Amino acid sequence: MASSEEILFHLSEKIDFMQVHLASASSATRRSLESGLEQLRAAGGRVTSGEAWEAARQRWHLLAAATADRWQHVRETAGQFNLQEFIEKARFLVLTDVSTIHVGLLGAGFGAGLLVGYLLGRRRRASPLGRPALMRAVVCCGYQGLDDVLLVEDQPRPEIVTPHEVLVRVKAAAVDRVDLRIASGYGRTLRRQTNKYNPHVTSELPVVLGRDLAGVVDQVGPEVTLWEVGDPVWAAVPFWRPGTLAEFVVLDEKELCRKPDGVTFERAAALPYSATVAWDALVTQAGFGPDVAPDKRVLVHAGASGVGLVALQLIKTWGGHVTTTVATRLVPLARMLGADDVIEYDTADLEKELSLRDKFDVVLNTAGPSLHAACLRHCADSGLVVTTVEAALPSDRYGFVLGSLYALWVRLSRLAGQLLFLPESWGTVTFSPETLAQLGVLVDARELQAVVEHTFDWQDADAALQYMARGDAVGKPVVRFRHTDAQPRPATPL
Secondary structure: OOOHHHHHHHHHHHHHHHHHHHHHHHHHHHHHHHHHHHHHHHHHHHHHHOHHHHHHHHHHHHHHHHHHHHHHHHHHHHHHOOHHHHHHHHHHHHHHHOOHHHHHHHHHHHHHHHHHHHHHHHOOOOOOOOOOOEEEEEEEOOOOHHHHEEEEEEEEOOOOOOOOEEEEEEEEEEOOHHHHHHOOOOOHHHHHHHHOOOOOOOOOOOEEOOOEEEEEEEEEOOOOOOOOOOOEEEEEOOOOOOOOOEOEEEEEHHHOEEOOOOOOHHHHHOOHHHHHHHHHHHHHHOOOOOOOOOOOEEEEOOOOEHHHHHHHHHHHHOOOEEEEEEOHHHHHHHHHOOOOEEEEOOOOOHHHHHHOOOOEEEEEEOOOHHHHHHHHHOEEEEEEEEEOOOOOOHHHHOOHHHHHHHHHHHHHHHHHHHHOOOOOOOOOOOOOHHHHHHHHHHHHOOOOOOOEOOEEEHHHHHHHHHHHHOOOOOEOOEEEOOOOOOOOOOOOOO
16 A cells, blocks of 8 residues: 555646646747737738738739720620621521521420420419418328328418419318228329429328319409309319318319209219219210110119219110119119119129129129129120229339339320320329210209218218218218308409
8 A cells, every 4th residue: 555655746746747738738828829919910010001902902903904904805806796797607507507407496496495384384383472371171181091081170271373273162072982092092192293283282191082072163363264253163173183172172264164053062062073984984985875875785883872873874864774783772762763673782692683684785883893703794795894993003002213203204294295285184084074064964954863862061071981981872972061251252363
């Protein structure tokens, strides 16, 4: 163990070492301060003596002299320019070295550039100033099914962005089976890509549900010529677009059609989407119509669905023979709408009943893939099987690489469609006011009826979705919006 003398000796050494270092640091600090003060005094001396000002003045004179020299050179060059000689040389070049093809390609490129710039400018995103107005809507905030469906009162109200848009005050909107699939993620990739070009959408979620609407025009863009404020309209939108279960919806003026006068807003709202799908299946795919349908045998599976009810009535209106499958409780409804033959699928042996009948010229499958094999068995050799159930989209399962290529394909397809003035369909049914106008004529003539078993107020919209999810709904449930402000708002210039 060290003695006290050794401890004191070591402490003394450490104290001496610290004193030396402190003295060294103090000396270094003092020298640094003295050097800084000396530099400041020297700089101040140069300023007070005018040395710095003289150096700045010399730099300024050199810069002015260089600028004057450059300007003189530009003037001399411009003075030597002979406009007549330039025109003659350009004319000689065009006549000898430039062909008509070159001129045509130059003009075509310039025109294409102007057109693309114009179209992109028309579709530019707009950022409205101030806090947006809010509205009530039915949305899905995720893709986990009905658990992610919400009734919200703070959804931003869409505003007119382009001159040909119309703001519609929705009176009623219907719930479709595809809305249940959207809430589970159907079409999410395509929707995410197309939303990039939609100025009314700022994020992937939430997604407004609903595919049909009936309402009145609330505002019109400055270049709208087809509609006026207060006009009653109806419309349908595809699954990859924002939905209609909201108090207000913005659409292009060419996407709207005048609502038939003979039906209420609630009944009108149940038709546009389902009726367009049924029309596409029968007319576009099966080639049916008033001239073809007579004496043709058609089987409509799930005749009480939204599409089935419309298809059944259209075939009877055109003179065809209709066999349909419905639940026992709905047999009177099917008979009332004109079905010639009704099979009760919940009590009878469906396969046996169909085997007892002659094969059909057209089989319309509105139920789903589970019946596809049976549809083929009961279709005539020269017949046709048409399905109205949306097929699964491979793009919903794409990863990063395929997703990037898909995004590029969507962009190129949209650009080509805009250049050729083609409607966006993405391989699905094309929803057009021309189809709705033909359906409206049938509605006014009482040859096509809207069947609505239940109508729900907005605050009960979740019950409408649950009702549709049960699988035994008649037609489609309709959600009604009661607006506190019944007066249309005046149009505002863009």
